[in-house]
Amino acid sequence: MKVGIADTTFARYDMAKAAIRELKTGDSVQIARYTVPGVKDLPVAAKKLIEEEECDIVMALGMPGAAEKDKMCAHEASLGLITAQLMTNTHIIEVFVHEDEAADETTLAWLAEQRTVEHARNVLDLLYRPERLTQRAGTGRRQGFEDAGPIESSKSGKAH
Amino acid sequence: MKVGIADTTFARYDMAKAAIRELKTGDSVQIARYTVPGVKDLPVAAKKLIEEEECDIVMALGMPGAAEKDKMCAHEASLGLITAQLMTNTHIIEVFVHEDEAADETTLAWLAEQRTVEHARNVLDLLYRPERLTQRAGTGRRQGFEDAGPIESSKSGKAH
Amino acid sequence: MKVGIADTTFARYDMAKAAIRELKTGDSVQIARYTVPGVKDLPVAAKKLIEEEECDIVMALGMPGAAEKDKMCAHEASLGLITAQLMTNTHIIEVFVHEDEAADETTLAWLAEQRTVEHARNVLDLLYRPERLTQRAGTGRRQGFEDAGPIESSKSGKAH
Amino acid sequence: MKVGIADTTFARYDMAKAAIRELKTGDSVQIARYTVPGVKDLPVAAKKLIEEEECDIVMALGMPGAAEKDKMCAHEASLGLITAQLMTNTHIIEVFVHEDEAADETTLAWLAEQRTVEHARNVLDLLYRPERLTQRAGTGRRQGFEDAGPIESSKSGKAH
Amino acid sequence: MKVGIADTTFARYDMAKAAIRELKTGDSVQIARYTVPGVKDLPVAAKKLIEEEECDIVMALGMPGAAEKDKMCAHEASLGLITAQLMTNTHIIEVFVHEDEAADETTLAWLAEQRTVEHARNVLDLLYRPERLTQRAGTGRRQGFEDAGPIESSKSGKAH
Numbered sequence: 047m048k049v050g051i052a053d054t055t056f057a058r059y060d061m062a063k064a065a066i067r068e069l070k071t072g073d074s075v076q077i078a079r080y081t082v083p084g085v086k087d088l089p090v091a092a093k094k095l096i097e098e099e100e101c102d103i104v105m106a107l108g109m110p111g112a113a114e115k116d117k118m119c120a121h122e123a124s125l126g127l128i129t130a131q132l133m134t135n136t137h138i139i140e141v142f143v144h145e146d147e148a149a150d151e152t153t154l155a156w157l158a159e160q161r162t163v164e165h166a167r168n169v170l171d172l173l174y175r176p177e178r179l180t181q182r183a184g185t186g187r188r189q190g191f192e193d194a195g196p197i198e199s200s201k202s203g204k205a206h
Numbered sequence: 207m208k209v210g211i212a213d214t215t216f217a218r219y220d221m222a223k224a225a226i227r228e229l230k231t232g233d234s235v236q237i238a239r240y241t242v243p244g245v246k247d248l249p250v251a252a253k254k255l256i257e258e259e260e261c262d263i264v265m266a267l268g269m270p271g272a273a274e275k276d277k278m279c280a281h282e283a284s285l286g287l288i289t290a291q292l293m294t295n296t297h298i299i300e301v302f303v304h305e306d307e308a309a310d311e312t313t314l315a316w317l318a319e320q321r322t323v324e325h326a327r328n329v330l331d332l333l334y335r336p337e338r339l340t341q342r343a344g345t346g347r348r349q350g351f352e353d354a355g356p357i358e359s360s361k362s363g364k365a366h
Numbered sequence: 367m368k369v370g371i372a373d374t375t376f377a378r379y380d381m382a383k384a385a386i387r388e389l390k391t392g393d394s395v396q397i398a399r400y401t402v403p404g405v406k407d408l409p410v411a412a413k414k415l416i417e418e419e420e421c422d423i424v425m426a427l428g429m430p431g432a433a434e435k436d437k438m439c440a441h442e443a444s445l446g447l448i449t450a451q452l453m454t455n456t457h458i459i460e461v462f463v464h465e466d467e468a469a470d471e472t473t474l475a476w477l478a479e480q481r482t483v484e485h486a487r488n489v490l491d492l493l494y495r496p497e498r499l500t501q502r503a504g505t506g507r508r509q510g511f512e513d514a515g516p517i518e519s520s521k522s523g524k525a526h
Numbered sequence: 527m528k529v530g531i532a533d534t535t536f537a538r539y540d541m542a543k544a545a546i547r548e549l550k551t552g553d554s555v556q557i558a559r560y561t562v563p564g565v566k567d568l569p570v571a572a573k574k575l576i577e578e579e580e581c582d583i584v585m586a587l588g589m590p591g592a593a594e595k596d597k598m599c600a601h602e603a604s605l606g607l608i609t610a611q612l613m614t615n616t617h618i619i620e621v622f623v624h625e626d627e628a629a630d631e632t633t634l635a636w637l638a639e640q641r642t643v644e645h646a647r648n649v650l651d652l653l654y655r656p657e658r659l660t661q662r663a664g665t666g667r668r669q670g671f672e673d674a675g676p677i678e679s680s681k682s683g684k685a686h
Numbered sequence: 687m688k689v690g691i692a693d694t695t696f697a698r699y700d701m702a703k704a705a706i707r708e709l710k711t712g713d714s715v716q717i718a719r720y721t722v723p724g725v726k727d728l729p730v731a732a733k734k735l736i737e738e739e740e741c742d743i744v745m746a747l748g749m750p751g752a753a754e755k756d757k758m759c760a761h762e763a764s765l766g767l768i769t770a771q772l773m774t775n776t777h778i779i780e781v782f783v784h785e786d787e788a789a790d791e792t793t794l795a796w797l798a799e800q801r802t803v804e805h806a807r808n809v810l811d812l813l814y815r816p817e818r819l820t821q822r823a824g825t826g827r828r829q830g831f832e833d834a835g836p837i838e839s840s841k842s843g844k845a846h
Contacts (some may be wrong), residue, residue, distance in 0.1 A: 053823050055808075058837045060824035081819040083808045083829070086764065086780060090771035097775060109824075111834075115784065118761055121278055124246065126768035128286035131250035132293060133772060135257060140246060144275065155839035168215075168243045179241040183213050184220035189243070194271075197218045199315035281438055284406065288446035291410035292453060295417060300406060304435065328375075328403045339401040343373050344380035344429075349403070354431075357378045359475035441598055444566065448606035451570035452613060455577060460566060464595065488535075488563045499561040503533050504540035504589075509563070514591075517538045519635035601758055604726065608766035611730035612773060615737060620726060624755065648695075648723045659721040663693050664700035664749075669723070674751075677698045679795035 047173050048076040050095030050104035056084040057109035058151075059158040061141065065105050068166035073174060085110055085142070086119055089126030092138045096130075103169055104138040109158060112146040120144070137172055141165045143190070161190035207333050208236040210255030210264035216244040217269035218311075219318035221301065225265050228326035233334060245270055245302070246279055249286030252298045256290075263329055264298040269318060272306040280304070297332055301325045303350070321350035367493050368396040370415030370424035376404040377429035378471075379478035381461065385425050388486035393494060405430055405462070406439055409446030412458045416450075423489055424458040429478060432466035440464070457492055461485045463510070481510035527653050528556040530575030530584035536564040537589035538631075539638035541621065545585050548646035553654060565590055565622070566599055569606030572618045576610075583649055584618040589638060592626035600624070617652055621645045623670070641670035687813050688716040690735030690744035696724040697749035698791075699798040701781065705745050708806035713814060725750055725782070726759055729766030732778045736770075743809055744778045749798060752786040760784070777812055781805045783830070801830035 049069055053062040062079055069075050078099040080091045085108035092104040106127055110120035120142055127138050141162050148154035168189070171178045186194035209229055213222040222239060229235050238259040240251045245268035252264040266287055270280035280302055287298050301322050308314035328349070331338045346354035369389055373382040382399060389395050398419040400411045405428035412424040426447055430440035440462055447458050461482050468474035488509070491498045506514035529549055533542040542559055549555050558579040560571045565588035572584040586607055590600035600622055607618050621642050628634035648669070651658045666674035689709055693702040702719055709715050718739040720731045725748035732744040746767055750760035760782055767778050781802050788794035808829070811818045826834035 055819055055822040055825060055827040057824045058826035058834055059839070060836075062823055079820060081816070081823040082777075082812070083779070083805070083819070083827070086768060087777060089768050090775065090777055093772055094775055117278075118757075119764075121282065122761065122764045122768060124279075124282045125285065125765065126772065128246060128249050128282060129289065129769065130772055132253055132286065132290055135250065135254055137242075137247065137250055139243070151837040152839060155837045159839055165243070172242070176241070179215055179243070180239060182215040183222055183241040184217045185215060186218035187215040187243070194218055196220075197311040197315045199219070199312060199319055277438075281442065284439075284442045285445065288406060288409050288442060289449065292413055292446065292450055295410065295414055297402075297407065297410055299403070325403070332402070336401070339375055339403070340399060342375040343382055343401040344377045345375060346378035347375040347403070354378055356380075357471040357475045359379070359472060359479055437598075441602065444599075444602045445605065448566060448569050448602060449609065452573055452606065452610055455570065455574055457562075457567060457570055459563070485563070492562070496561070499535055499563070500559060502535040503542055503561045504537045505535060506538035507535040507563070514538055516540075517631040517635045519539075519632060519639055597758075601762065604759075604762045605765065608726060608729050608762060609769065612733055612766065612770055615730065615734055617722075617727060617730055619723070645723070652722070656721070659695055659723070660719060662695040663702055663721040664697045665695060666698035667695040667723070674698055676700075677791040677795045679699075679792060679799055 048078060048099070048101045049169060050092065050099060050101030051077060051079045051107065052088050052091040052095060052104060053079070053081050053107040054084050054088065055081060057107065059109065059155050061107040061109070061158050061162045064159045064162040065107065065166045068163045069170065073170055084119065085123040086126070088123055089130045092127060093130040093134060096134045096136045103136060103173060105141055105165065105169060106138050107141050107162060109143045109145060112144070139165050139169055157190045164189040208238060208259070208261045209329060210252065210259060210261035211237060211239045211267065212248050212251040212255060212264060213239070213241050213267040214244050214248065215241060217267065219269065219315050221267040221269070221318050221322045224319045224322040225267065225326045228323045229330065233330055244279065245283040246286070248283055249290045252287060253290040253294060256294045256296045263296060263333060265325065265329060266298050266300050267322060268302045270302060270304050272304065299325050299329055317350045324349040368398060368419070368421045369489060370412065370419060370421030371397060371399045371427065372408050372411040372415060372424060373399070373401050373427040374404050374408065375401060377427065379429065379475050381427040381429070381478050381482045384479045384482040385427065385486045388483045389490065393490055404439065405443040406446070408443055409450045412447060413450040413454060416454045416456045423456060423493060425461055425485065425489060426458050427461050427482060429463045429465060432464065459485050459489055477510045484509040528558060528579070528581045529649060530572065530579060530581035531557060531559045531587065532568050532571040532575060532584060533559070533561050533587040534564050534568065535561060537587065539589065539635050541587040541589070541638050541642045544639045544642040545587065545646045548643045549650065553650055564599065565603040566606070568603055569610045572607060573610040573614060576614045576616045583616060583653060585621055585645065585649060586618050587621050587642060589623045589625060592624065619645050619649055637670045644669040688718060688739070688741045689809060690732065690739060690741035691717060691719045691747065692728050692731040692735060692744060693719070693721050693747040694724050694728065695721060697747065699749065699795050701747040701749070701798050701802045704799045704802040705747065705806045708803045709810065713810050724759065725763040726766070728763055729770045732767060733770040733774060736774045736776045743776060743813060745781055745805065745809060746778050747781050747802060749783045749785060752784070779805050779809055781829070797830045804829040
């Protein structure tokens with residue numbers, strides 16, 4: 047299996063390094079990396095990784111800024127990533143860390159590392175062990191910060 | 207007939223379980239389930255269920271968070287689900303429960319269960335009894351919370 | 367000629383009934399009706415009416431709710447309807463009545479009836495008498511509420 | 527060369543008349559006109575003018591209202607017009623005049639006339655004299671209101 | 687290699703001139719230039735440069751105004767540029783300078799010049815030296831204003 051890694055020079059943390067380290071743990075995946083300037087360049091990079099480099103799945107890594115304009119860029123990039131997936135019938139796992147998700151730079155770097163690593167595990171599960179994702183369906187998983195966890199209806203609560 | 211169920215590990219309630227239980231009541235449908243990390247992964251999952259698993263219809267189940275960023279994710283996912291339908295001429299029934307639709311977790315779980323079950327009935331009607339939907343056209347149906355019900359113009363009121 | 371009518375169980379007024387009544391006045395059109403749960407299901411329904419039922423034009427009838435989430439649904443549906451038209455080179459006349467367009471339910475029902483009827487006339491003109499639309503070009507027509515009417519520049523005012 | 531004119535009955539000024547008058551000044555262009563109810567009907571009308579009427583370029587003329595809902599309609603129409611261009615590799619020059627761009631109806635009519643005329647000149651340049659557009663590149667041209675004009679960096683200022 | 691330059695008469699600075707000057711420094715690229723009225727005309731211009739002029743990459747240069755309506759135009763153009771890239775598997779580097787990014791016209795002109803030049807270097811790297819982009823991945827590069835620079839997690843900080 048071959049995993050494409052599309053990342054940016056705009057990001058302030060080397061998310062690709064984190065992704066590649068995790069992807070190489072325990073499964074023999076090939077990696078193709080493609081760096082572009084910003085998140086709006088990721089959709090076509092991801093599509094080229096799929097169609098020209100024959101990747102089976104792609105991770106699209108980015109760190110949008112905190113300004114309103116940056117959020118719009120991220121939105122446009124996300125729409126493009128979804129369209130690219132529909133055009134190729136191939137998953138592109140978006141891993142975006144927004145600069146205003148953390149109060150300081152150290153936490154932001156930690157979040158970029160952690161979210162990337164956890165999504166790399168999702169990528170491996172999608173490729174090799176999709177049943178593991180189904181086992182965790184509806185359990186409130188989050189990538190990076192703490193999981194939200196599952197909720198129960200009173201009905202199901204009473205039923206057990 | 208074969209129904210695809212695309213769901214997420216992000217959701218905090220096992221909506222797929224509710225959907226499958228309802229779909230298996232009284233009609234002999236086959237089920238194909240596909241779990242992905244979050245709602246933005248649903249469009250390609252749904253398209254793959256249609257094109258690679260030959261599903262006749264898909265339910266896309268998700269529980270977007272309450273933050274502004276989560277609402278944007280849901281919007282992007284919805285647009286992707288509509289595009290996937292247009293590319294395949296196949297219905298993908300979106301069942302999204304937003305975390306801020308209920309005041310507490312118990313109600314939220316109840317809503318996730320109820321909306322999924324009612325949409326599973328819509329799926330069965332679309333597949334086997336489309337005339338039932340036409341009988342209920344314009345009657346203010348809601349999935350989950352109480353129906354809004356029909357309204358009447360004074361003209362039609364007088365006409366009867 | 368064959369007109370497709372796509373409508374919803376979510377709507378609180380039977381707009382399709384109004385459309386069909388008007389379409390059958392004076393022109394011999396065939397009707398194909400397709401009811402779906404909500405407005406986001408309309409784009410694929412309209413596309414199927416065009417491609418599978420060979421409709422020459424489609425009316426997409428819906429009544430989005432007043433909440434912010436409902437407005438987003440309507441926006442997503444509208445984008446899908448435009449894409450469906452571009453994929454088929456066929457008109458899909460969107461007739462949406464927003465629940466907050468009227469102060470009370472009687473007016474809302476009247477508006478749903480009136481806007482649908484006036485758009486049904488537009489459909490007939492597009493099919494049989496496109497020159498009538500050109501005669502009314504730039505005259506501030508509205509469907510439902512009163513027409514806004516044309517405006518004149520002082521230059522044209524002076525010219526006459 | 528053949529120019530398509532797509533316009534609406536919703537608009538309150540006959541922009542097509544202004545466009546056609548200007549297009550017929552000095553160049554021998556053929557005109558095909560197609561009137562639809564509102565701006566959301568323009569994308570498919572423009573695409574049909576290109577693909578069924580063999581137009582080399584299209585002008586899409588509209589006057590969106592001032593309400594929030596009208597702005598959303600204009601946004602949806604604009605996205606559709608861009609998609610239609612990408613599907614046909616053909617320019618569709620959007621000429622939209624928003625009802626809140628002018629303080630009174632006379633100015634609004636003047637603006638609708640003026641912007642249409644200036645964009646008709648752009649259309650002729652795109653068809654016959656593209657080098658004229660390049661000569662004006664980066665000079666702050668506006669259609670309708672006064673040009674914003676070019677700006678200079680201090681560096682270039684000093685360089686000359 | 688051939689680089690397409692799509693620019694506008696709306697912009698208030700001749701960004702294309704800056705791009706061409708930089709592109710001709712040190713690499714033997716061919717240039718094809720295509721000027722259109724505004725940013726919403728850029729997507730089809732860029733696609734035509736790729737498909738009709740056989741450009742290997744395109745720069746889309748624009749200067750959206752400061753008003754809300756201008757920001758919406760830029761958003762629509764950006765989405766179209768992303769779609770055009772996905773339809774052609776070719777990069778279109780968007781270089782937009784928003785009129786409200788600078789406090790005065792001199793700074794705005796400087797920013798338009800600087801951002802264009804830095805993105806022209808990105809274009810050359812994408813064409814000839816993609817490994818240079820990967821070397822700068824995750825280092826917080828900005829085009830125009832000062833780079834944001836990389837951040838470090840405390841973990842990596844301790845690791846070294």
